[in-house]
Amino acid sequence: MATDTPAPTGIGVLRRDFRTDPFFDGAAADRLVIRRCADCDLWLAPDATCCPGCGSEEPGWADAAGDATLVTWTVVHGRPAEDGTVPPPAVLALVELTEGPWLHTRLVGVERAALREGLPLTAVFEHPGEGESYLLFRPA
Protein backbone atom coordinates (compact mmCIF):
# COMPACT_ATOMS: atom_id res chain seq x y z
CA MET A 1 0.00 0.00 0.00
CA ALA A 2 3.01 2.32 -0.16
CA THR A 3 2.65 5.25 -2.48
CA ASP A 4 4.98 7.06 -4.78
CA THR A 5 3.04 10.31 -4.80
CA PRO A 6 4.89 13.20 -3.18
CA ALA A 7 4.12 13.81 0.48
CA PRO A 8 1.33 16.36 0.84
CA THR A 9 2.41 19.64 2.31
CA GLY A 10 0.94 21.18 5.41
CA ILE A 11 0.83 18.02 7.49
CA GLY A 12 2.23 18.42 10.96
CA VAL A 13 4.70 16.14 12.71
CA LEU A 14 2.93 13.19 14.36
CA ARG A 15 3.97 11.80 17.73
CA ARG A 16 2.85 8.70 19.59
CA ASP A 17 1.08 8.69 22.88
CA PHE A 18 0.43 5.77 25.21
CA ARG A 19 -2.59 4.53 23.22
CA THR A 20 -1.20 4.49 19.72
CA ASP A 21 1.72 2.03 19.51
CA PRO A 22 -0.05 -0.80 17.62
CA PHE A 23 -1.52 1.69 15.15
CA PHE A 24 1.74 3.50 14.38
CA ASP A 25 3.77 0.28 14.35
CA GLY A 26 1.35 -0.95 11.69
CA ALA A 27 1.44 2.31 9.75
CA ALA A 28 5.25 2.16 9.65
CA ALA A 29 4.88 -1.22 7.91
CA ASP A 30 2.10 -0.02 5.55
CA ARG A 31 -0.58 -1.88 7.50
CA LEU A 32 -3.86 -0.36 8.71
CA VAL A 33 -4.31 -1.61 12.28
CA ILE A 34 -7.61 -0.84 14.01
CA ARG A 35 -9.45 -2.07 17.07
CA ARG A 36 -11.33 -5.36 16.98
CA CYS A 37 -13.27 -7.04 19.77
CA ALA A 38 -12.95 -10.74 18.98
CA ASP A 39 -15.54 -11.72 21.60
CA CYS A 40 -18.20 -9.54 19.99
CA ASP A 41 -16.96 -9.86 16.40
CA LEU A 42 -16.98 -6.05 16.17
CA TRP A 43 -14.53 -3.82 14.31
CA LEU A 44 -13.90 -0.46 16.00
CA ALA A 45 -12.04 2.72 15.11
CA PRO A 46 -8.42 2.83 16.27
CA ASP A 47 -9.28 5.50 18.83
CA ALA A 48 -12.19 3.50 20.31
CA THR A 49 -11.86 3.41 24.10
CA CYS A 50 -14.23 0.54 24.74
CA CYS A 51 -16.24 -2.12 22.92
CA PRO A 52 -19.90 -1.05 22.69
CA GLY A 53 -20.85 -4.73 22.64
CA CYS A 54 -19.30 -5.99 25.88
CA GLY A 55 -17.87 -2.85 27.45
CA SER A 56 -14.31 -4.17 27.35
CA GLU A 57 -11.92 -1.30 27.87
CA GLU A 58 -9.18 -3.05 26.00
CA PRO A 59 -10.58 -4.30 22.71
CA GLY A 60 -7.86 -5.99 20.70
CA TRP A 61 -6.13 -4.88 17.51
CA ALA A 62 -6.33 -6.41 14.04
CA ASP A 63 -5.35 -5.61 10.47
CA ALA A 64 -8.07 -3.96 8.41
CA ALA A 65 -8.19 -4.51 4.66
CA GLY A 66 -7.44 -0.85 3.93
CA ASP A 67 -10.49 -0.50 1.70
CA ALA A 68 -12.99 2.28 2.33
CA THR A 69 -15.67 4.42 0.75
CA LEU A 70 -16.06 8.18 0.92
CA VAL A 71 -18.73 9.42 3.36
CA THR A 72 -18.17 13.17 3.11
CA TRP A 73 -15.40 15.66 2.44
CA THR A 74 -14.25 19.26 2.67
CA VAL A 75 -11.65 21.17 0.71
CA VAL A 76 -9.71 23.36 3.11
CA HIS A 77 -7.69 26.32 1.98
CA GLY A 78 -4.76 27.04 4.25
CA ARG A 79 -3.85 30.40 5.64
CA PRO A 80 -1.21 32.36 3.73
CA ALA A 81 2.25 32.08 5.27
CA GLU A 82 4.17 35.12 6.46
CA ASP A 83 5.88 35.36 3.08
CA GLY A 84 2.47 35.47 1.38
CA THR A 85 2.63 32.00 -0.17
CA VAL A 86 -0.64 30.07 0.01
CA PRO A 87 -0.51 26.31 0.65
CA PRO A 88 -2.34 24.09 -1.86
CA PRO A 89 -5.88 23.11 -0.86
CA ALA A 90 -6.23 19.89 1.14
CA VAL A 91 -9.09 17.42 0.69
CA LEU A 92 -10.12 16.22 4.14
CA ALA A 93 -12.69 13.50 4.55
CA LEU A 94 -14.69 11.09 6.60
CA VAL A 95 -14.29 7.59 5.18
CA GLU A 96 -16.05 4.35 6.02
CA LEU A 97 -13.80 1.33 6.25
CA THR A 98 -15.09 -1.90 4.72
CA GLU A 99 -15.15 -3.21 8.28
CA GLY A 100 -17.59 -0.42 9.31
CA PRO A 101 -15.72 2.17 11.41
CA TRP A 102 -15.33 5.75 10.16
CA LEU A 103 -12.04 7.64 10.09
CA HIS A 104 -11.26 11.31 9.70
CA THR A 105 -8.51 11.45 7.13
CA ARG A 106 -6.99 13.23 4.16
CA LEU A 107 -7.34 12.26 0.52
CA VAL A 108 -4.52 12.30 -2.03
CA GLY A 109 -4.46 11.86 -5.77
CA VAL A 110 -8.13 12.67 -6.20
CA GLU A 111 -9.70 15.07 -8.69
CA ARG A 112 -12.23 17.39 -7.15
CA ALA A 113 -14.80 16.45 -9.81
CA ALA A 114 -14.49 12.80 -8.77
CA LEU A 115 -15.55 13.44 -5.17
CA ARG A 116 -18.84 11.73 -4.44
CA GLU A 117 -20.54 9.81 -1.66
CA GLY A 118 -19.48 6.16 -1.89
CA LEU A 119 -16.27 6.74 -3.89
CA PRO A 120 -14.09 3.61 -3.38
CA LEU A 121 -10.80 4.39 -1.62
CA THR A 122 -7.62 2.63 -0.56
CA ALA A 123 -5.38 3.38 2.39
CA VAL A 124 -1.90 4.70 1.64
CA PHE A 125 0.90 5.48 4.04
CA GLU A 126 3.45 8.26 3.94
CA HIS A 127 6.69 7.91 5.87
CA PRO A 128 8.02 11.38 6.61
CA GLY A 129 11.59 11.98 7.73
CA GLU A 130 10.38 13.08 11.14
CA GLY A 131 7.61 11.66 13.28
CA GLU A 132 5.13 8.84 12.71
CA SER A 133 3.68 7.70 9.37
CA TYR A 134 0.57 9.33 7.94
CA LEU A 135 -2.50 7.31 7.04
CA LEU A 136 -4.08 8.81 3.92
CA PHE A 137 -6.57 7.51 1.36
CA ARG A 138 -6.64 7.67 -2.42
CA PRO A 139 -9.16 6.49 -5.02
CA ALA A 140 -9.08 2.73 -5.40
Place this chain on the structure above:
Amino acid sequence: MNAAIAGLGMTELGKVYGRSPRRLAADAVRLAAADAGLALTELDGLLVSHGLGGSPGIELADTLGLRDLRLLTQMNSFGATAGAMVSYAAASVLSGAATTVACVFSDAPLKPEQSAGSAYHRDAREWYGFGGMTAALGLRSVNAFYALAAQRHMARYGTTSEQLGAIAVSTRQWAARNPLAQMREPITLADHQASRWVAEPLHLLDCCLVSNGAIAVIVTSADRAADLARPPVHVWGWGQGHPGHRKERGSEFGLTTGAAVSGPVAMKMAGITPADVDVCQLYDCYTYTVLVSLEDYGFCAKGEGGAFAESGALAPGGALPTNTGGGQLSGYYMWGMTPLSEAVIQARGDGGERQAPANDVILVSGNGGILDHHSTLIVSPHRKGA
Protein backbone atom coordinates in the same frame (compact mmCIF):
# COMPACT_ATOMS: atom_id res chain seq x y z
CA MET B 1 -48.31 27.90 36.45
CA ASN B 2 -45.12 28.38 34.49
CA ALA B 3 -41.76 30.07 34.89
CA ALA B 4 -40.95 33.27 33.07
CA ILE B 5 -37.99 35.33 31.98
CA ALA B 6 -38.23 38.65 33.80
CA GLY B 7 -34.95 40.32 32.94
CA LEU B 8 -32.46 40.57 30.08
CA GLY B 9 -28.99 42.08 30.39
CA MET B 10 -26.57 42.49 27.50
CA THR B 11 -23.13 44.08 27.68
CA GLU B 12 -21.53 45.72 24.68
CA LEU B 13 -20.91 42.89 22.21
CA GLY B 14 -18.17 42.41 19.62
CA LYS B 15 -14.67 43.81 19.80
CA VAL B 16 -14.98 44.58 23.48
CA TYR B 17 -11.52 44.42 25.02
CA GLY B 18 -10.09 44.90 28.47
CA ARG B 19 -12.79 43.12 30.45
CA SER B 20 -12.36 39.58 31.76
CA PRO B 21 -15.09 36.95 31.29
CA ARG B 22 -15.98 37.34 34.98
CA ARG B 23 -16.24 41.10 34.75
CA LEU B 24 -18.37 40.84 31.60
CA ALA B 25 -20.62 38.25 33.27
CA ALA B 26 -21.02 40.43 36.37
CA ASP B 27 -21.97 43.40 34.20
CA ALA B 28 -24.59 41.33 32.34
CA VAL B 29 -26.17 40.03 35.58
CA ARG B 30 -26.36 43.56 36.99
CA LEU B 31 -27.99 44.77 33.76
CA ALA B 32 -30.49 41.89 33.79
CA ALA B 33 -31.46 42.54 37.41
CA ALA B 34 -31.88 46.24 36.73
CA ASP B 35 -33.96 45.44 33.65
CA ALA B 36 -36.28 43.31 35.77
CA GLY B 37 -36.44 45.94 38.51
CA LEU B 38 -34.77 43.59 40.98
CA ALA B 39 -32.02 44.26 43.49
CA LEU B 40 -29.10 41.84 43.23
CA THR B 41 -29.91 40.75 46.79
CA GLU B 42 -33.20 39.34 45.52
CA LEU B 43 -31.41 36.71 43.43
CA ASP B 44 -31.26 33.30 45.08
CA GLY B 45 -29.88 31.35 42.14
CA LEU B 46 -27.02 31.80 39.68
CA LEU B 47 -26.16 29.57 36.71
CA VAL B 48 -22.87 30.32 34.96
CA SER B 49 -21.64 29.34 31.49
CA HIS B 50 -18.89 30.41 29.16
CA GLY B 51 -17.33 30.07 25.73
CA LEU B 52 -13.69 29.59 24.77
CA GLY B 53 -12.38 32.76 26.35
CA GLY B 54 -12.30 31.44 29.91
CA SER B 55 -14.92 30.87 32.59
CA PRO B 56 -16.29 33.45 35.00
CA GLY B 57 -16.46 30.56 37.47
CA ILE B 58 -18.97 30.22 40.25
CA GLU B 59 -16.78 32.76 42.03
CA LEU B 60 -18.95 35.16 40.03
CA ALA B 61 -21.40 34.94 42.94
CA ASP B 62 -18.78 36.45 45.23
CA THR B 63 -17.86 39.11 42.66
CA LEU B 64 -21.52 40.14 42.66
CA GLY B 65 -21.74 39.98 46.45
CA LEU B 66 -24.51 37.37 46.33
CA ARG B 67 -25.18 35.69 49.68
CA ASP B 68 -27.24 32.69 50.78
CA LEU B 69 -27.88 31.38 47.28
CA ARG B 70 -29.99 28.24 46.99
CA LEU B 71 -28.73 27.37 43.52
CA LEU B 72 -25.23 27.95 42.15
CA THR B 73 -23.41 25.97 39.49
CA GLN B 74 -21.53 26.16 36.24
CA MET B 75 -23.21 24.42 33.30
CA ASN B 76 -21.82 23.28 29.98
CA SER B 77 -23.39 21.59 27.02
CA PHE B 78 -21.57 23.97 24.65
CA GLY B 79 -23.96 25.87 22.39
CA ALA B 80 -26.96 24.14 23.95
CA THR B 81 -26.17 25.57 27.39
CA ALA B 82 -28.39 28.67 27.34
CA GLY B 83 -31.49 26.55 26.83
CA ALA B 84 -30.26 24.06 29.42
CA MET B 85 -29.70 26.86 31.97
CA VAL B 86 -33.17 28.33 31.45
CA SER B 87 -34.78 24.91 31.75
CA TYR B 88 -32.86 24.13 34.96
CA ALA B 89 -33.76 27.55 36.33
CA ALA B 90 -37.43 27.07 35.37
CA ALA B 91 -37.55 23.61 36.94
CA SER B 92 -35.94 25.00 40.09
CA VAL B 93 -38.50 27.79 40.30
CA LEU B 94 -41.43 25.44 39.70
CA SER B 95 -40.17 22.95 42.29
CA GLY B 96 -39.57 25.63 44.90
CA ALA B 97 -35.83 25.01 45.06
CA ALA B 98 -35.20 28.65 44.17
CA THR B 99 -37.30 31.70 43.31
CA THR B 100 -35.18 34.05 41.22
CA VAL B 101 -32.35 32.65 39.12
CA ALA B 102 -29.87 34.55 36.96
CA CYS B 103 -28.45 32.61 33.98
CA VAL B 104 -25.37 34.13 32.39
CA PHE B 105 -23.01 33.42 29.50
CA SER B 106 -19.82 35.33 28.90
CA ASP B 107 -16.96 35.00 26.49
CA ALA B 108 -13.87 36.93 25.47
CA PRO B 109 -12.04 34.89 22.83
CA LEU B 110 -11.18 37.91 20.68
CA LYS B 111 -7.91 39.63 21.33
CA PRO B 112 -6.72 42.87 19.77
CA GLU B 113 -4.52 42.33 16.66
CA GLN B 114 -5.77 38.77 16.16
CA SER B 115 -8.15 37.45 13.50
CA ALA B 116 -11.57 36.24 14.61
CA GLY B 117 -10.99 32.82 13.05
CA SER B 118 -7.81 32.19 15.01
CA ALA B 119 -9.86 32.02 18.19
CA TYR B 120 -11.40 28.78 16.90
CA HIS B 121 -8.37 27.39 15.03
CA ARG B 122 -5.65 25.10 16.36
CA ASP B 123 -2.11 25.26 15.13
CA ALA B 124 1.06 23.49 16.16
CA ARG B 125 4.15 21.92 14.62
CA GLU B 126 3.83 18.60 16.44
CA TRP B 127 0.66 16.64 17.20
CA TYR B 128 0.13 13.80 19.66
CA GLY B 129 -1.96 10.64 19.54
CA PHE B 130 -5.15 9.96 17.62
CA GLY B 131 -6.66 13.35 18.35
CA GLY B 132 -3.51 15.01 17.12
CA MET B 133 -3.45 12.86 13.98
CA THR B 134 -6.77 14.26 12.79
CA ALA B 135 -5.54 17.78 13.39
CA ALA B 136 -2.13 17.12 11.85
CA LEU B 137 -3.76 15.97 8.61
CA GLY B 138 -5.60 19.29 8.41
CA LEU B 139 -8.86 19.10 10.39
CA ARG B 140 -7.88 21.92 12.70
CA SER B 141 -10.96 24.09 12.99
CA VAL B 142 -14.60 23.74 13.86
CA ASN B 143 -15.27 25.10 10.37
CA ALA B 144 -13.82 21.96 8.75
CA PHE B 145 -15.98 19.61 10.81
CA TYR B 146 -19.15 21.54 10.02
CA ALA B 147 -18.09 21.57 6.37
CA LEU B 148 -18.02 17.75 6.47
CA ALA B 149 -21.53 17.77 7.92
CA ALA B 150 -22.88 20.29 5.40
CA GLN B 151 -21.28 18.47 2.47
CA ARG B 152 -22.93 15.22 3.51
CA HIS B 153 -26.33 16.91 3.58
CA MET B 154 -25.64 18.39 0.15
CA ALA B 155 -24.57 15.08 -1.33
CA ARG B 156 -27.50 13.21 0.17
CA TYR B 157 -30.32 15.67 -0.45
CA GLY B 158 -29.08 17.94 -3.22
CA THR B 159 -28.83 20.94 -0.91
CA THR B 160 -26.95 23.73 -2.70
CA SER B 161 -24.58 26.50 -1.70
CA GLU B 162 -27.12 28.99 -3.06
CA GLN B 163 -29.70 27.62 -0.63
CA LEU B 164 -27.26 28.13 2.23
CA GLY B 165 -26.66 31.59 0.81
CA ALA B 166 -30.38 32.36 1.03
CA ILE B 167 -30.05 31.96 4.80
CA ALA B 168 -27.03 34.28 4.92
CA VAL B 169 -28.96 36.90 2.93
CA SER B 170 -32.22 36.72 4.91
CA THR B 171 -30.34 36.80 8.20
CA ARG B 172 -28.48 39.93 7.09
CA GLN B 173 -31.80 41.51 6.07
CA TRP B 174 -32.91 41.12 9.67
CA ALA B 175 -29.57 42.39 11.01
CA ALA B 176 -29.93 45.55 8.95
CA ARG B 177 -32.96 46.33 11.11
CA ASN B 178 -31.20 45.62 14.42
CA PRO B 179 -29.07 48.36 16.00
CA LEU B 180 -27.41 45.69 18.20
CA ALA B 181 -26.11 43.72 15.20
CA GLN B 182 -22.43 43.81 14.29
CA MET B 183 -22.89 43.32 10.51
CA ARG B 184 -25.69 45.44 9.05
CA GLU B 185 -24.58 46.15 5.47
CA PRO B 186 -26.98 44.34 3.12
CA ILE B 187 -25.53 41.41 1.19
CA THR B 188 -26.70 39.63 -1.96
CA LEU B 189 -26.55 36.00 -2.98
CA ALA B 190 -23.71 37.01 -5.32
CA ASP B 191 -21.79 38.43 -2.34
CA HIS B 192 -22.26 35.11 -0.55
CA GLN B 193 -21.04 33.13 -3.54
CA ALA B 194 -18.05 35.43 -4.01
CA SER B 195 -16.98 35.36 -0.36
CA ARG B 196 -13.83 33.32 0.20
CA TRP B 197 -13.90 29.65 1.02
CA VAL B 198 -13.41 28.90 4.69
CA ALA B 199 -13.77 25.14 4.25
CA GLU B 200 -15.67 24.02 1.16
CA PRO B 201 -18.66 23.93 0.88
CA LEU B 202 -18.74 26.74 3.45
CA HIS B 203 -18.03 30.27 2.30
CA LEU B 204 -17.04 33.00 4.73
CA LEU B 205 -20.64 34.26 4.68
CA ASP B 206 -21.86 30.82 5.81
CA CYS B 207 -19.98 31.25 9.10
CA CYS B 208 -20.88 33.09 12.27
CA LEU B 209 -19.06 36.01 13.83
CA VAL B 210 -16.87 35.81 16.90
CA SER B 211 -17.77 38.24 19.69
CA ASN B 212 -16.69 39.24 23.17
CA GLY B 213 -19.32 40.12 25.73
CA ALA B 214 -21.91 38.64 28.06
CA ILE B 215 -25.68 38.16 28.23
CA ALA B 216 -27.82 37.23 31.24
CA VAL B 217 -31.49 36.48 31.79
CA ILE B 218 -33.44 36.21 35.03
CA VAL B 219 -35.93 33.40 35.49
CA THR B 220 -38.68 33.54 38.12
CA SER B 221 -42.28 32.45 38.50
CA ALA B 222 -44.93 33.84 36.18
CA ASP B 223 -46.74 35.40 39.17
CA ARG B 224 -43.63 37.16 40.41
CA ALA B 225 -42.65 38.23 36.90
CA ALA B 226 -46.05 39.87 36.48
CA ASP B 227 -45.20 42.27 39.33
CA LEU B 228 -41.77 43.21 37.96
CA ALA B 229 -40.66 45.98 35.65
CA ARG B 230 -40.89 44.36 32.22
CA PRO B 231 -43.48 42.20 30.44
CA PRO B 232 -42.88 38.55 31.38
CA VAL B 233 -41.63 36.13 28.76
CA HIS B 234 -43.29 32.88 29.70
CA VAL B 235 -41.39 29.62 29.34
CA TRP B 236 -43.83 27.06 27.98
CA GLY B 237 -41.55 24.15 27.28
CA TRP B 238 -38.03 22.89 27.03
CA GLY B 239 -36.11 19.89 25.77
CA GLN B 240 -32.65 18.55 25.06
CA GLY B 241 -31.29 16.09 22.51
CA HIS B 242 -27.79 14.59 22.50
CA PRO B 243 -27.68 12.08 19.64
CA GLY B 244 -24.15 10.76 20.25
CA HIS B 245 -23.52 10.38 16.53
CA ARG B 246 -21.57 7.19 16.05
CA LYS B 247 -18.47 7.21 13.87
CA GLU B 248 -19.39 4.08 11.97
CA ARG B 249 -21.63 2.65 9.25
CA GLY B 250 -25.20 3.86 9.57
CA SER B 251 -24.38 7.12 11.37
CA GLU B 252 -26.71 10.06 10.79
CA PHE B 253 -23.88 12.60 11.17
CA GLY B 254 -24.61 15.67 9.07
CA LEU B 255 -28.12 14.53 8.23
CA THR B 256 -29.96 15.02 11.52
CA THR B 257 -29.44 16.85 14.81
CA GLY B 258 -30.63 16.56 18.40
CA ALA B 259 -33.48 18.90 17.47
CA ALA B 260 -35.31 15.82 16.23
CA VAL B 261 -35.58 14.83 19.91
CA SER B 262 -35.50 18.14 21.82
CA GLY B 263 -38.08 19.74 19.51
CA PRO B 264 -40.91 17.25 20.05
CA VAL B 265 -40.17 17.10 23.80
CA ALA B 266 -40.34 20.88 24.16
CA MET B 267 -43.38 21.25 21.90
CA LYS B 268 -45.28 18.53 23.73
CA MET B 269 -44.56 20.24 27.06
CA ALA B 270 -45.72 23.54 25.57
CA GLY B 271 -48.81 21.96 24.02
CA ILE B 272 -48.00 23.15 20.50
CA THR B 273 -47.04 21.79 17.09
CA PRO B 274 -44.62 23.32 14.55
CA ALA B 275 -47.61 24.97 12.84
CA ASP B 276 -48.18 27.07 15.99
CA VAL B 277 -44.71 28.63 15.94
CA ASP B 278 -44.73 32.29 14.85
CA VAL B 279 -41.02 33.08 15.10
CA CYS B 280 -37.85 30.97 15.21
CA GLN B 281 -34.56 31.89 16.82
CA LEU B 282 -32.27 29.10 15.63
CA TYR B 283 -28.67 28.60 16.60
CA ASP B 284 -26.80 29.65 13.47
CA CYS B 285 -23.11 28.97 13.93
CA TYR B 286 -23.38 28.20 10.20
CA THR B 287 -26.13 28.72 7.63
CA TYR B 288 -26.25 24.94 7.34
CA THR B 289 -27.10 24.57 11.04
CA VAL B 290 -30.27 26.60 10.47
CA LEU B 291 -31.20 24.53 7.45
CA VAL B 292 -30.85 21.15 9.11
CA SER B 293 -32.54 22.37 12.33
CA LEU B 294 -35.59 23.55 10.37
CA GLU B 295 -35.96 20.03 9.02
CA ASP B 296 -35.54 18.35 12.38
CA TYR B 297 -38.12 20.63 14.02
CA GLY B 298 -40.60 19.64 11.34
CA PHE B 299 -41.01 23.02 9.64
CA CYS B 300 -40.33 21.16 6.39
CA ALA B 301 -39.62 17.57 5.42
CA LYS B 302 -36.17 16.02 5.83
CA GLY B 303 -34.05 17.04 2.88
CA GLU B 304 -36.22 20.02 1.98
CA GLY B 305 -34.54 22.59 4.21
CA GLY B 306 -32.78 24.11 1.22
CA ALA B 307 -35.96 24.67 -0.76
CA PHE B 308 -37.66 26.01 2.38
CA ALA B 309 -34.88 28.56 2.96
CA GLU B 310 -34.90 29.53 -0.70
CA SER B 311 -38.65 30.18 -0.57
CA GLY B 312 -38.13 33.35 1.44
CA ALA B 313 -40.00 31.99 4.45
CA LEU B 314 -37.25 33.02 6.87
CA ALA B 315 -36.84 36.61 5.68
CA PRO B 316 -38.69 39.77 6.73
CA GLY B 317 -42.22 39.36 5.41
CA GLY B 318 -41.84 35.58 5.23
CA ALA B 319 -44.09 32.93 6.73
CA LEU B 320 -41.61 31.92 9.46
CA PRO B 321 -39.52 34.92 10.54
CA THR B 322 -36.22 33.37 11.64
CA ASN B 323 -33.25 34.90 13.43
CA THR B 324 -34.90 38.28 13.48
CA GLY B 325 -31.95 39.99 15.16
CA GLY B 326 -29.42 38.81 12.60
CA GLY B 327 -28.51 35.69 14.55
CA GLN B 328 -24.90 34.71 15.05
CA LEU B 329 -24.18 35.08 11.36
CA SER B 330 -24.73 38.84 11.33
CA GLY B 331 -25.83 39.91 14.80
CA TYR B 332 -23.53 38.81 17.60
CA TYR B 333 -22.05 35.49 18.68
CA MET B 334 -22.96 34.78 22.28
CA TRP B 335 -23.50 31.07 21.71
CA GLY B 336 -27.03 30.06 22.85
CA MET B 337 -27.67 33.49 24.33
CA THR B 338 -27.88 34.97 20.82
CA PRO B 339 -31.15 33.24 19.91
CA LEU B 340 -32.46 33.49 23.48
CA SER B 341 -31.87 37.23 23.83
CA GLU B 342 -33.62 37.95 20.54
CA ALA B 343 -36.52 35.73 21.58
CA VAL B 344 -36.96 37.81 24.75
CA ILE B 345 -36.85 41.02 22.71
CA GLN B 346 -39.43 39.69 20.23
CA ALA B 347 -41.72 38.31 22.95
CA ARG B 348 -41.74 41.70 24.64
CA GLY B 349 -42.56 43.42 21.37
CA ASP B 350 -39.32 45.40 21.65
CA GLY B 351 -38.07 44.51 18.16
CA GLY B 352 -38.69 47.97 16.70
CA GLU B 353 -38.10 47.93 12.97
CA ARG B 354 -37.55 44.17 13.05
CA GLN B 355 -40.51 43.20 15.25
CA ALA B 356 -42.19 40.11 13.83
CA PRO B 357 -45.89 40.56 12.97
CA ALA B 358 -46.93 37.75 15.34
CA ASN B 359 -45.00 36.71 18.45
CA ASP B 360 -47.37 34.45 20.35
CA VAL B 361 -45.13 31.37 20.12
CA ILE B 362 -41.36 31.65 19.72
CA LEU B 363 -39.03 28.67 19.31
CA VAL B 364 -35.43 29.02 20.51
CA SER B 365 -32.71 26.51 19.72
CA GLY B 366 -29.23 25.83 20.97
CA ASN B 367 -26.63 23.65 19.27
CA GLY B 368 -23.29 22.50 20.61
CA GLY B 369 -20.24 20.57 19.55
CA ILE B 370 -20.35 19.28 15.99
CA LEU B 371 -24.15 18.82 16.07
CA ASP B 372 -23.64 16.76 19.23
CA HIS B 373 -25.91 18.69 21.61
CA HIS B 374 -29.21 20.46 21.10
CA SER B 375 -31.63 22.36 23.31
CA THR B 376 -35.05 23.83 22.62
CA LEU B 377 -37.13 26.42 24.44
CA ILE B 378 -40.68 27.52 23.63
CA VAL B 379 -41.43 31.00 24.97
CA SER B 380 -44.39 33.35 24.70
CA PRO B 381 -45.70 36.71 25.92
CA HIS B 382 -48.73 34.80 27.23
CA ARG B 383 -49.12 32.52 30.20
CA LYS B 384 -49.06 28.84 29.36
CA GLY B 385 -52.54 27.54 28.72
CA ALA B 386 -54.02 31.04 28.86
